[in-house]
Amino acid sequence: MLVTMGGMKSNGEWKTYDYVPFEMLRKQWQTVVLKLIRRSLNEEEKRQVQSRPQQAYSANGEGFYVHAPKQKGNVKNQLGYIGRYMKRPAIALKRIKSYDGEYVVFSYHDKTSGEEKTEKVTVEEFIARVIRHIPDENLKQSGIMGSIRVS
Secondary structure, eight states: OOOOSEEEOTTSOEEEOOOOOHHHHHHHHHHHHHHHHHHHSOHHHHHHTTHHHHHHHHHOTTOSOOOOOOOOSOHHHHHHHHHHHHHSOSSOGGGEEEEOSSEEEEEEEOTTTOOEEEEEEEHHHHHHHHHTTSOOTTEEEOSTTOSEEEO
16 A cells, blocks of 8 residues: 555645554454455355454454554655556566466566467466565565565
């Protein structure tokens, strides 16, 4: 989630904010997640797990955990980095040629040979390859954004 450091008031005046109300964010996140879970269930599944969403809500009185550290540094560079990452995921959708529930067929550019190649792998293998691009929790990266904590 990207949050601006301000917003426009109804009278057109810019209002600067330098914080995110984490207490409210935690409760909102909890509500959204539980609603999404409920919506994804059919009627039979809802009957089977009826009490669990309410238990999850009650057991987490402050809401679900949200990790939201303040970022410091050059905001323009940070937004550029985030924008490029959002624009270019680990694999572009157009490279996924087919998926049948068991296998994924995708194309890629082989940097060694310079050729476009196609590969068929199991869904599990495909997911394993994609998640390799997710940084480890608390990994400190440097570069365009400076030193940041990713988790």
